[in-house]
Amino acid sequence: MTALWIILAVALVLAAAVLAVVLVRRRRPVVVEAAGPGTLDRPPVDAGSALPRPEDGVIADGVEAPEGGTVRASPVPEEPAAELREQMGRTRGRFSGYLKALRARSSVDVGTWDELEEALLGADVGVTTTGALLDDLRDRVRSGELAGAEAVIGALKADLLGSLVTEGGNALRYEEGATNVWLFVGVNGVGKTTTIGKVARREVAAGRSVLLAAGDTFRAAAAEQLATWAERAGVGIVRGVEGGDPSAVVFDAVARAAARGNDLVLADTAGRLHTKVNLVEELKKIRRVAERPPGVVTEVLLVLDATTGQNGLAQARQFLDAVAVTGVVLTKLDGTARGGIVVAIQRELGIPVKLVGIGEGAADLIAFDPAQFVEALFD
Numbered sequence: 001m002t003a004l005w006i007i008l009a010v011a012l013v014l015a016a017a018v019l020a021v022v023l024v025r026r027r028r029p030v031v032v033e034a035a036g037p038g039t040l041d042r043p044p045v046d047a048g049s050a051l052p053r054p055e056d057g058v059i060a061d062g063v064e065a066p067e068g069g070t071v072r073a074s075p076v077p078e079e080p081a082a083e084l085r086e087q088m089g090r091t092r093g094r095f096s097g098y099l100k101a102l103r104a105r106s107s108v109d110v111g112t113w114d115e116l117e118e119a120l121l122g123a124d125v126g127v128t129t130t131g132a133l134l135d136d137l138r139d140r141v142r143s144g145e146l147a148g149a150e151a152v153i154g155a156l157k158a159d160l161l162g163s164l165v166t167e168g169g170n171a172l173r174y175e176e177g178a179t180n181v182w183l184f185v186g187v188n189g190v191g192k193t194t195t196i197g198k199v200a201r202r203e204v205a206a207g208r209s210v211l212l213a214a215g216d217t218f219r220a221a222a223a224e225q226l227a228t229w230a231e232r233a234g235v236g237i238v239r240g241v242e243g244g245d246p247s248a249v250v251f252d253a254v255a256r257a258a259a260r261g262n263d264l265v266l267a268d269t270a271g272r273l274h275t276k277v278n279l280v281e282e283l284k285k286i287r288r289v290a291e292r293p294p295g296v297v298t299e300v301l302l303v304l305d306a307t308t309g310q311n312g313l314a315q316a317r318q319f320l321d322a323v324a325v326t327g328v329v330l331t332k333l334d335g336t337a338r339g340g341i342v343v344a345i346q347r348e349l350g351i352p353v354k355l356v357g358i359g360e361g362a363a364d365l366i367a368f369d370p371a372q373f374v375e376a377l378f379d
């Protein structure tokens with residue numbers, strides 16, 4: 001009898017151990033942490049076997065592209081699609097607290113404007129945009145068009161939505177039948193490489209064949225990180241050696257994509273450079289090269305980290321003129337109460353936010369929908 005109890009106890013302990021291992025594995029972060037130069041746990045695949053070959057005056061530093069085109073059978077594990085509403089919890093929580101206080105007021109007075117201002121600034125809508133929105137609302141209250149807190153809140157909601165809706169829309173541009181190139185730019189650490197991994201997964205799921213270009217040659221680990229995402233999404237990758245010419249990598253990727261019949265090249269870029277060359281000049285060159293036929297640059301996506309708030313705007317301005325940004329990807333919205341930055345980006349920079357990153361996982365990316373955003377904010 002005692003032996004039976006011992007066997008039972010051992011079996012229970014074993015089962016618990018197996019369960020613990022399974023849970024730990026599932027929680028393991030999906031992103032390969034970028035290591036510094038020289039700390040790769042395995043040598044760069046192409047560093048030694050680079051096959052430089054002249055192509056229109058540009059030599060690619062190295063290439064790694066599986067033959068036979070993009071593998072469509074995606075090995076990406078199915079993860080539940082993330083919801084903007086849930087992930088905006090922090091911004092929502094703070095904003096709705098203010099709205100509640102506003103609604104409790106019997107009339108619109110100085111306190112109303114102070115509270116609205118605090119709510120908008122707290123959500124990082126920014127001083128300029130907040131000022132413009134409130135001036136307009138004040139005028140309308142004065143003229144008698146709006147009466148009562150509820151009407152003011154309703155008008156603010158409509159104004160916010162109005163400033164988020166743009167002529168070109170928030171959808172990513174894509175030219176059917178062309179070798180589309182989407183360039184991802186932004187300062188280091190904002191989430192460019194991670195976003196490319198997520199976008200690759202999304203586009204593959206949408207039936208497009210994708211090729212990644214490791215245009216961040218600043219450090220070998222960057223290409224390694226992108227290669228991991230390529231593997232997860234089941235797509236090919238073209239990469240160069242550390243310190244190589246990023247334009248050459250992008251050029252080569254476009255040529256290969258065209259030859260393989262890929263629809264879309266997602267090009268990563270470095271947020272900083274080794275020395276001498278100016279980042280802006282480098283990006284201009286990458287864009288020029290990517291645009292050479294058969295390449296068609298249909299998106300230049302500026303990746304901004306939402307947690308940096310208004311600093312992101314200053315950063316953005318530096319990129320705007322240089323590379324004619326067509327859209328913003330706002331990452332890390334999951335970790336901030338500063339979701340209002342979306343409004344500032346669109347109003348002050350005139351660039352639509354197209355994608356929003358709401359986590360580190362492959363599925364944590366959503367197309368930005370202004371109506372959904374405003375609803376979530378005022379819910």
Ligand SMILES: Nc1nc2c(ncn2[C@@H]2O[C@H](COP(=O)(O)OP(=O)(O)OP(=O)(O)O)[C@@H](O)[C@H]2O)c(=O)[nH]1
Nearest residue numbers: 188189190191192193194271331332357358359360
């Ligand atoms: N919480 C959260 N983390 C994110 C999101 N997007 C990216 N990250 C994390 O941000 C960190 C930096 O991401 P990367 O993709 O390496 O950023 P990068 O812009 O490529 O950085 P560099 O290559 O150094 O220029 C990583 O730890 C990512 O997991 C997001 O939407 N939410």
Ligand SMILES: [Mg+2]
Nearest residue numbers: 192193216222
């Ligand atoms: Mg990167």
